[in-house]
Amino acid sequence: MLLRHTSKEVKVREGLTINPAKTCQPIGAMYAALGIHGCLPHSHGSQGCCSYHRSTLTRHYKEPVMAATSSFTEGASVFGGQANLLAAIDTIFAVYEPDIIAVHSTCLSETIGDDLQQMTKKAKDDGKIPEGKYVIYASTPSFIGSHVTGYANMVTGMATQFAESTGVKKSQFNIIAGWMEPSDMREIKRLAKVMGINIVLFPDTSDVLDAPQTGKHVFYPKGGTTVDELKSSGDSIASLALGSVSAEPAAIALEKKCKVPFETLDIPIGLSATDRFIMAISKVARVSVPEEVTTDRGRLVDVMCDMEQYLHGKRVALFGDPDQLLPLTEFLLDLNMKPVHIVSGTPGQRFEKQMRQLLDERSPATNFKSGLQADMFLLHQWMKNEPVDLLIGNTYGKYMARDEDIPFIRFGFPILDRIGHSYFPNIGYGGSLRLLEKILNAIMDRQDRDALEEKFELVM
Template structure:
């Protein structure tokens, strides 16, 4: 399919081909789905909302609920005040959520709609029922990426809802970043094992991986409740995972309610998971349980067993900055060599951080923020690698270059395990090693001559 891609790299300043990102509202929508009885609302055209819902539905294999202001030519010229007021009236009448999370699109941002004022007018006019809540986040698609949209929506929950009673409670806030429902469940499991009380926000476990019981629920039992969002202001600490996705909410909460925060990388691999467990231990003034020590030991054993197949294998990787940072650290831990690393999200400081992580194994690593998969493909043609890692869009590059391919990140549209099995924590790292080695072994089983195929590799 991509045989026409050449190895010659030309400088492109105003064009991205197959960008390794998507737009802010998708991230905002995902964050809102992690709140119990919350309706995500797209303030813009109907087509935007339809695309964002379909993209999330394909990734999570669950029906994504969201509403839209359905802009037409009139709203595009005169503004979306009337559209949003009508939408809110219909939403509370028909769908009866506890909270509506409004996020903007390109169109409403270019027009300059004043969403806070529209919300205030809707309250005064009785459009928003007593006891119901409407919040908003600015998420223009022409800047940032889906990760910044997620971060902006999470920050909006803090701005609108977090309260402080001046009485600090023995509860910790846990901001998970943009990770899978299975990963959020794993983060909660680890925190519970260490013995820490926590509030996780947002939380899409039991929402976007809910059980099939034959009955459709528009608002599943999962998700962070509004009461918990308000209570975050009385916590003694916020642990924010993933600097890009979680830092804005954590810093805003500290300014608003004096809750100190600590930012960690996503716990992918040994060191990052160690850091997460240690932060939980210190926060809860507890000790690490034997169960987690044994999990870590099993991971170390698997790394040792598979090291001969991983050592010095060159990897091309693309995805979201928070995901890549921890994944690259893990690859370095297990002896692999990241060769080229690409993200569609802007960030020069991130580039420098990744190069520092890779220095022990490859000082010549190529790192590009605000780039695209087309650039990665061109580079790989001239500089062969052993493995490609990224979301589903990488499958075309893998096919073209006959590369083993391990899917991770967002979106994964052609597989299902990502929402069911974590990649975070020690058990998640073991699954990653399984996926990486399986990709290598499958390629050999397909391509080795009959006389070279071994029963045991």
């Protein structure tokens, strides 16, 4: 047994988190910043933060993840990190030549009260930022929220620090990507094209974290939202924010700054969330949904009909991040499955309320906890008390899955031991079909494995 010390008996904990279902803000900020073209993320803290975030993102994407650090020492921690940040800006522009440096803070720089707004202003005043180049920032204290919060804060930083309103509206819409994979962002762009609308998608990590092997390391890959696009987001007709935790804060900021109205939607995972996404585009852009999209939808529903017997009543435990869990849970319910246990380390009343509402309506018996001590240890204990047929979550779930001998689907962040998430979307009708295929394979492989010889089926 790998997790041999996890007992069935659930005791309330107040101080100790065990096997967290979240990590800290700065990694989210680093990920988001990689979705700007020509941008070098910069971690304002001690070296370990930057090293850990780069390592985790690299393991997840199997791609180069470039980022710099202020390399705090004890001196900087006592006297403040301004000198380090200014020195870093000099070095970075001279050596790594980005168009943009996106600085995020850490628990260290936040605890000592470093003010990134003042410091980046000083860098500008001191002439450290070359003409036509930018330094943006986001405050991302690790002791508040989670990695998702950090992502949201950096995306908000993009909106507030780049968006401009010229007074002339452009015939385009903003789609603010919640935390999703490069594959998902690529799919959003494809869907927008199919729907016939012009969009500014930000951030956009496609063609950054899924770059081709060419024999050359391109430090700033061709992907990423450009500065011009980000600037023009202030002139867009409206914004669609995909995810109330990871994307909506940027939409709110953009409305405040440039009066761009917005609507918040779920990340389009599963049938219903994709339906709402397509409907919202159709409504806001006044475009009719093309046949192609309807056919895609039909294919997904077709499989849901054809394979319903394998899905019905199957009990699922899931853990991950709010903006994924919400539409995923809804999809499982649409598939007639039973989400039995749900855990997210990311705190937030809004998410709590939305998930409760969904569960109250459609699955009131589900165990659900988010925020402090909503961790995988608790989830595992729940699973020991009320067993499930399927576990869905990031790679760390494999320890529970192995111990409990439960089929396991990797979904979320980080996925450290498989590929695919960066290449094949989990969103839209096609992506949902892929997710459904994975669910069916997991369940049906298990049926095959466990079937008695006389009950072993050829056709399923």
